[in-house]
Amino acid sequence: MLDSLLALGGLVLLRDSVEWEGRSLLKALVKKSALCGEQVHILGCEVSEEEFREGFDSDINNRLVYHDFFRDPLNWSKTGEALPGGPLGALRAMCKRTDLGPVTIALDSLSWLLLHLPCATLCQTLHAVSYQDSCPPGDGSPVGKVHVLGLLHEELHGPGPMGALSSLAQTEVTLGGTMGQASARILCRRPQQHPTDQTQWFSILPDFSLHLQEGPSKEFQPQSDPHIPLVDPMAHLTFNLHLSKKEREARDSLTLPFQFSSEKQEALLRPRPSQATSHIFYEPDAYDDLDQEDPDDDLDI
Amino acid sequence: MFPELNNLLNTTPDRAEQGKLTLLCDAKTDGSFLVHHFLSFYLKANCKVCFVALIQSFSHYNIVGQKLGVNLTMARERGQLVFLEGLKSAVDVFFQAQEKPHPLQFLREASAGNLKPLFEFVRDALKPVDSGAAGWTYPVLLVDDLSVLLSLGLGAVAVLDFIHYCRATVCWELKGNVVVLVHDSGDVEDEENDILLNGLSHQSHLILRAEGLATGFCRDVHGQLRILWRRPSQSTSQRDQSLTYQYKIQDRSVSFFAKGMSPAVL
Numbered sequence: 001m002l003d004s005l006l007a008l009g010g011l012v013l014l015r016d017s018v019e020w021e022g023r024s025l026l027k028a029l030v031k032k033s034a035l036c037g038e039q040v041h042i043l044g045c046e047v048s049e050e051e052f053r054e055g056f057d058s059d060i061n062n063r064l065v066y067h068d069f070f071r072d073p074l075n076w077s078k079t080g081e082a083l084p085g086g087p088l089g090a091l092r093a094m095c096k097r098t099d100l101g102p103v104t105i106a107l108d109s110l111s112w113l114l115l116h117l118p119c120a121t122l123c124q125t126l127h128a129v130s131y132q133d134s135c136p137p138g139d140g141s142p143v144g145k146v147h148v149l150g151l152l153h154e155e156l157h158g159p160g161p162m163g164a165l166s167s168l169a170q171t172e173v174t175l176g177g178t179m180g181q182a183s184a185r186i187l188c189r190r191p192q193q194h195p196t197d198q199t200q201w202f203s204i205l206p207d208f209s210l211h212l213q214e215g216p217s218k219e220f221q222p223q224s225d226p227h228i229p230l231v232d233p234m235a236h237l238t239f240n241l242h243l244s245k246k247e248r249e250a251r252d253s254l255t256l257p258f259q260f261s262s263e264k265q266e267a268l269l270r271p272r273p274s275q276a277t278s279h280i281f282y283e284p285d286a287y288d289d290l291d292q293e294d295p296d297d298d299l300d301i
Numbered sequence: 302m303f304p305e306l307n308n309l310l311n312t313t314p315d316r317a318e319q320g321k322l323t324l325l326c327d328a329k330t331d332g333s334f335l336v337h338h339f340l341s342f343y344l345k346a347n348c349k350v351c352f353v354a355l356i357q358s359f360s361h362y363n364i365v366g367q368k369l370g371v372n373l374t375m376a377r378e379r380g381q382l383v384f385l386e387g388l389k390s391a392v393d394v395f396f397q398a399q400e401k402p403h404p405l406q407f408l409r410e411a412s413a414g415n416l417k418p419l420f421e422f423v424r425d426a427l428k429p430v431d432s433g434a435a436g437w438t439y440p441v442l443l444v445d446d447l448s449v450l451l452s453l454g455l456g457a458v459a460v461l462d463f464i465h466y467c468r469a470t471v472c473w474e475l476k477g478n479v480v481v482l483v484h485d486s487g488d489v490e491d492e493e494n495d496i497l498l499n500g501l502s503h504q505s506h507l508i509l510r511a512e513g514l515a516t517g518f519c520r521d522v523h524g525q526l527r528i529l530w531r532r533p534s535q536s537t538s539q540r541d542q543s544l545t546y547q548y549k550i551q552d553r554s555v556s557f558f559a560k561g562m563s564p565a566v567l
Contacts, residue, residue, distance in 0.1 A: 018502040021531065046504065048473045071469050074462060076417050115458050115500075155499040158492075 001186050002173075002200045003210060006033060006104070008190065009145040010170030011130045013110070015154045020175040020182060023047070024204040026106060026151050031056060031208045033104035033147065034063040040104045041094060043087055045069045045112040052108065055208050073116075088117055088125060095128045102144035105129065110150035110165070111157065119161045126150075126168055177201075181213075302342040302369060303334075303555045309528065309546060310507075314346035319439050320472045321479075322464075324505040326498060328485035329513035330524045334550055336445045337362070339480045341369040344376055348477070349437035351426040353419070353444045355387035368553045381437060383426040413456050416463035424470050427477065440477035442467055447501075448484040448494060457496040464501060485510075506532050511548075521565035522547050526557065 005012055006029065014029075016022030034040050040063055044052055049066050056064070067090045075086075085092070091113075094105060107113065113122055130148045152165065154174075166172060174185045182202060189195045201213040234241065243251065255261060307313055325335045333356075340362065343350050354362060363373040376382035385404060394403045404422035407414035427440035450460050464481065471477045483501060486494045502508055510527040525547045546557045558564070 018499065018508075018529075018531075021503070048469070050473075070465075070473075073465070074415075076420065076466060111500075111503075115461070115496075153499065153503050156496055156503075 001198045002184055002202055002212060005171055006147050008170050009147060011126060011148045011150060011168055012171045013150050013152050013165060013169045015152050015174045017154050020177055022151050022175050026108060026149055028204050028208045028210045029149055030106050031060055034060045038102045038104050041065045042106045042108060043067050043090060044108050045073060045087060046109050087113055091125050091129060104147040107150040111153040114157060114161055119164055123164050123168055302338050302345060305557045306338055309557060314342055317346055319476045319478060321506040322468055322472060322504055323480045323507045324501050325482040325509050326485050327511040328487045330511055332482060332511035334555055335509055336482055337365045337369060340443055341366055341371045343441040344371045347438045348441045349381060349427060350441045350443060351383045351423050353385045355449050356445050358388055359384055359386050407455060415459045420463055420466045423467060427471060427475060440471055440475050442471050442479045444481040446482035451493050457493040460497055461500045521549060522563050523550050524548060
């Protein structure tokens, strides 16, 4: 499912967290689009162009058009090098593109845009960019699909903006994982179909190809850290934790006092050997009342 | 600097990585020992250091620095250390006429300001001098701490923008390092601080988080340190690595040990 994310048009949200970062998945999807022959625009606000292009080979890098908003996004240097209109202007310019081939727009990151632009303006611009193919130009020629990939850092935004972006998005991919293995929960809303919810385990290879996996990797072992010297807590104790062989045998042969074993059962059921019957010697006291009509007399004991 | 912490981070002053943002945060404890560590570490690495010190006075850092083997007064005199003493220079905003905006100019502004003057101060302090006689290795920016800027009326986005520009200039353009301290408010609901902390966490290469023990104060274990490496420079498939140690702060050093292995409890 993860590799067919780009089959649908529209907005794809990549929701990541501090623990499970999403930029490598964004780069993997960008590479996939570039290899499919699409034109790829990157709106780079969070990392430098060199860092984003790192790991891609030259034929992919040639297909990427990088709009650099990392060096001077707020025009503080006033050298006039900053792109006019800022990131919003660049995004709006992509709505008015003249070429009609399929295009992928990667927003790195949507969180940066959401922190600096009003939510409503951003949502309107995203809607206009993502759904260009639903309003074809007047001459009736088909417009190529537009894919918008937005990297969103979950912890930075409240439920309001997140909900607004979710409702705009065709697909939401939430990154997570366990024990060093990454997973993506893909929530996909196709028009006139039930939304689908799937989880896909994956890893990103060093050349940013996507490697899909069936489940968490079984051969993943937590590596013992070379920094921590392994200390044996059983060493240097002042008491003895181990038993010798003789002690072990003695312990095993001990019967517990309240354990009902077969020997005990036999001993109880065996008829007792005849013992001397015991006598009770009774000296009646002086004031004892020996009533001849004792009602117990007719008890035949 | 603390040699044991260098071992845990697998770094020494001569072979530290460049172009990195390190985030220090503390929760329910005082993480300033990490600031002292990095200040002495980078001075020993012969770096040009710009220290934006908003919390303590110069003499405080100097006294602790001497225990760790660096002399801040001499470093400042020979031009290796540029020290912005926030407590003292904040008053200058009001009482001294300045030609260009003071680094802490935002204190005078009634509406939410930005940190452009502070960024320009940092940029001018760390830009390489044309004479080239000094020969410092690479520039380093140290900020102690960013949470106080929120208390002084700035928004989280303004502080994030300041760090963004510092990253672009110091880390990317000048191939230096940036180390900042942010407090984690923890149970107290502080939205702006959370945005600042999470936003910086996403941008950082290394996060050192000093936490108080969940069970409370202890004489022999002062807290635990979580180390999280993010964004490895080689794009290997290795996931982010995280380690946790407990520590005890002594007069001139800090000792680290694995959880539960404090010498006092074994």
